[in-house]
Amino acid sequence: MFRAVEISLFDLVIGLSEAVDLISKELNKHHQRVAYITYRIGAELKLPPKKLSMLTMAAALHDIAAISLRERIETLEFENNAQTEHQERGYQLLKTFAPLKEAAEIIRYHHWHWEDYDDAVPQESNIVFLADRTSVLLNDEIDNKERILKHVNKYSGTYFNPLYVEALMKAAANNSFWIELSLPSINRIISERIDNSSLYIDDDILLDISKLFSRIIDFRSEFTATHSSGVAATAKYLGELCNLSDSECLLLEVAGNLHDIGKLAIPKELLEKGGPLSPEERALIEKHAYYTYRILDQIKPLKAVNEIACLHHEKMNGKGYPFGIEGSKLSLSSRIMAVADVFTAITETRPYRDGMNERQAIYTLLTMAENGSLDERIVRLAVENYSELKKTCLLSQKMAAAEYEKYRMEVMGNLAVR
Ligand SMILES: [Fe+2]
Ligand SMILES: [Fe+2]
Ligand SMILES: [Fe+2]
CATH class of the missing domain: 1.10.3210.10 (Hypothetical protein af1432)
Structure with missing residues (x-):
């Protein structure tokens, strides 16, 4: 067998995810930011490296199937809960590709409220949801940290698993969290830190x-x-x-x-x-x-x-x-x-x-x-x-x-x- 390229799946996914945010300035690096926040929550929870890598890839692709501009903007409203279709579409698209099947399952429920979870829903979906909702509250200057965290906290125990909210609070207490979130290329930072050694693709x-x-x-x-x-x-x-x-x-x-x-x-x-x-x-x-x-x-x-x-x-x-x-x-x-x-x-x-x-x-x-x-x-x-x-x-x-x-x-x- 000949080899055309050797590349890590993680870098490929995270690089490609940037594409969907170019559609509008209003999207404001949404996928990169959600991937970063997800990664930080997961790291705080000490998830095993492979799980953390899969979860971060799910976050990097979570809204990939929100196809029209209207739909993309709607997903940025904090209280908008009528968003089932793009989750299902994302799941159906990604599940056919075996190395991302687990990420597809996570994406399928990324707007579900934690209080409505049953056994079918992977717990990690709630980390993406929490990161996603935190990201939509961010503005360009990231000068409203306290307001954002207070707002998110209000939904601890209903929308969000309290353990995950606690992990977010710990990560967000660290100055680097906010600085890195505002950098032009957040993807590079995640890529340098994530364990992607086992994901090389032929x-x-x-x-x-x-x-x-x-x-x-x-x-x-x-x-x-x-x-x-x-x-x-x-x-x-x-x-x-x-x-x-x-x-x-x-x-x-x-x-x-x-x-x-x-x-x-x-x-x-x-x-x-x-x-x-x-x-x-x-x-x-x-x-x-x-x-x-x-x-x-x-x-x-x-x-x-x-x-x-x-x-x-x-x-x-x-x-x-x-x-x-x-x-x-x-x-x-x-x-x-x-x-x-x-x-x-x-x-x-x-x-x-x-x-x-x-x-x-x-x-x-x-x-x-x-x-x-x-x-x-x-x-x-x-x-x-x-x-x-x-x-x-x-x-x-x-x-x-x-x-x-x-x-x-x-x-x-x-x-x-x-
Ligand atoms: Fe073309
Ligand atoms: Fe979404
Ligand atoms: Fe989103």
Whole structure:
């Protein structure tokens, strides 16, 4: 077996969690802060290192399935308790990835009041809930410590397990707690202190986790539910047509799954908007490619993946975004990714248009090669192998669509039972 990258699962999770907070200034590093507070409470309680690491990962991802901006902002209201859906969605998304199954269980109940707990609810969920509610009371200056702690204390024994509140109070009595909470990169601090030695992942797990993130990105909207899967399969197949090695093809597949991760930072309302976009709206959507770069850049071992993923909107003539890099400076893999993205996007149906048929798609690809948008040689390969390419893309999208349907039914079914 070949190794593409070696990376700790903890660093990957905590780095990727930052993505969802870029969506709005109001979110104010919410996931990083909740992860930090959770970590400090857990450390105060002397949880075993592995448990503490899993719990902190759950905290770093806890609101990952709150998909619209409205929903994200609502979770920031202290007294808002009608928040079951994003917990269930988060659970359903993460439980399919075995190394994070325990974190998924914790996330499933992260708004439950301690007084309502039964045996099915992991106690650690209440630590995330406590950290979450503490975090939403913080403002930028963190100058209201006493008020925050007093407010939280009021709910000790009802919302929160008193033991956990006590641990929070002990941690918060320490000056470093507040200083570190206000630092620009809290993630680094947690990552340096947590025990993540046993969580190193190989390339199979890397592919699985990239798939998991492709679901988190795509399942926000039924209209994009299969996009990243289609791009990943198309890019891998084009890589094979270009005689790339197995590990280069693996990187293409992983990069395809992650190429739109920056879209987590774009409000769903805008992504789904039909009709013409204003220049401001277009500029905001185009930011997603830069955000993909920035998110993946946090995770140094993913450098090679990032170089393919974040350049998928660059053009051969240098008029693409986010960097305006010319074709001669783009690697073959990033040029493949650009073709794979266009191929998948134009052939799939969007809220504002139907997918193109073969004739229209080939015409569009050739035009884009001619006007300096896409690499001519790769487009030629795509056109020559059109039906095989379409079949590969469709098969992967069909599998993703079936998973999306299952996910939707399970979320709805479980919410109806509660
Ligand atoms: Fe939440
Ligand atoms: Fe939250
Ligand atoms: Fe994109």
